[in-house]
Amino acid sequence: MKNEKQQSRIKSILKSLVAFGIVFTLIFSQADFALAARSGGRIGGGSFRTPRTYAPGPSRGPGGYGYGGGGFGFPFLIPFFGFGGFGSLFTVFIFIAIANFLVRSFQSATAGDEQTGGYGRMGVSVGRVQVGLLAEGRSLQDDLDRIAQMADTGSAEGRAQVLQEATLALLRHPEYWAYGAAETTRTGMESAEAQFNQWAIAERSKFTEETLSNYNNQLSGQSAPAIQSAETGNGEIVPQESQAPGEYIVVTLVVGTVGKLELPKVNSAQDLRQAVSRLGSVGPEQLLAVEVLWTPQAKGDTLSTDDMLANYPNLALV
Numbered sequence: 001m002k003n004e005k006q007q008s009r010i011k012s013i014l015k016s017l018v019a020f021g022i023v024f025t026l027i028f029s030q031a032d033f034a035l036a037a038r039s040g041g042r043i044g045g046g047s048f049r050t051p052r053t054y055a056p057g058p059s060r061g062p063g064g065y066g067y068g069g070g071g072f073g074f075p076f077l078i079p080f081f082g083f084g085g086f087g088s089l090f091t092v093f094i095f096i097a098i099a100n101f102l103v104r105s106f107q108s109a110t111a112g113d114e115q116t117g118g119y120g121r122m123g124v125s126v127g128r129v130q131v132g133l134l135a136e137g138r139s140l141q142d143d144l145d146r147i148a149q150m151a152d153t154g155s156a157e158g159r160a161q162v163l164q165e166a167t168l169a170l171l172r173h174p175e176y177w178a179y180g181a182a183e184t185t186r187t188g189m190e191s192a193e194a195q196f197n198q199w200a201i202a203e204r205s206k207f208t209e210e211t212l213s214n215y216n217n218q219l220s221g222q223s224a225p226a227i228q229s230a231e232t233g234n235g236e237i238v239p240q241e242s243q244a245p246g247e248y249i250v251v252t253l254v255v256g257t258v259g260k261l262e263l264p265k266v267n268s269a270q271d272l273r274q275a276v277s278r279l280g281s282v283g284p285e286q287l288l289a290v291e292v293l294w295t296p297q298a299k300g301d302t303l304s305t306d307d308m309l310a311n312y313p314n315l316a317l318v
Helices: 002-034 074-080 086-117 137-152 156-171 189-204 267-278 305-310
Strands: 039-046 124-134 179-189 210-217 218-221 229-231 237-241 248-258 287-295
Touching: 039 137, 039 156, 039 189, 124 156, 124 189, 124 305, 137 156, 137 210, 137 248, 137 287, 156 248, 156 267, 179 189, 179 267, 189 248, 189 287, 248 267, 248 305
Parallel strands: 039 210
Antiparallel strands: 039 287, 124 179, 124 248, 210 218, 229 237, 248 287
């Protein structure tokens, strides 16, 4: 009887130890996963606070309602002052009508300005294209590193060139495309800026660290050549490019443009090519802001299948 109690107590202790071991393993394995490096690169700049341009309003010809020439301008009102009841009453009605017209015109102009940011009927669009590539296309990382180190992101022409070179780099590697997504929205200036920032920050938040950045001509992070060398234990120099890459590379393009920007829904590689090409065609006169973001950036960093499923559930298989 005593032996049975001792055996039961030992079994209970062993069960507790096993449970503790499982919990301990899970906690530390999750910590290792959370602390896994996921580097990122960033290129871009621009502003939605571009100086506004105004088109002159339609001019009124003779007989219209402008201030010059004929019509019901102020010169017409002056003779009514001092001419007694009817003239004075009619003048009051005219003043009320003009005041109402001016108030409505001001409200219309203000509302239109808030919605379009001074771009009239053209409006403002924000678009995002994401491409997930197999890591065998790691030369794309070198291309993006080079663009980041050389780009002039402080001018509209430089930012347009960044967008063109980034889209060209993607279009040169269609054989490595695995996933893709594209979306666009056309809205008012304030909403467009908020959407642009939301998409850019959402992508940047997936990086453990921004290891290379060139934003508004502020270069930080890695400044060495894109293809580096590493020394092995026996002193032999091996090209960094020959080291084992991660499983995937994800590139995100976010743009704010003047006018309508149409991007197809990505269901195939052809759709993705059309979306990337469309972004690349945006010129400096249309481009308000751009961000090119990619991960991984640092050599030896990885982006696994689990990372793809967890962080990019919106990407469609192409």
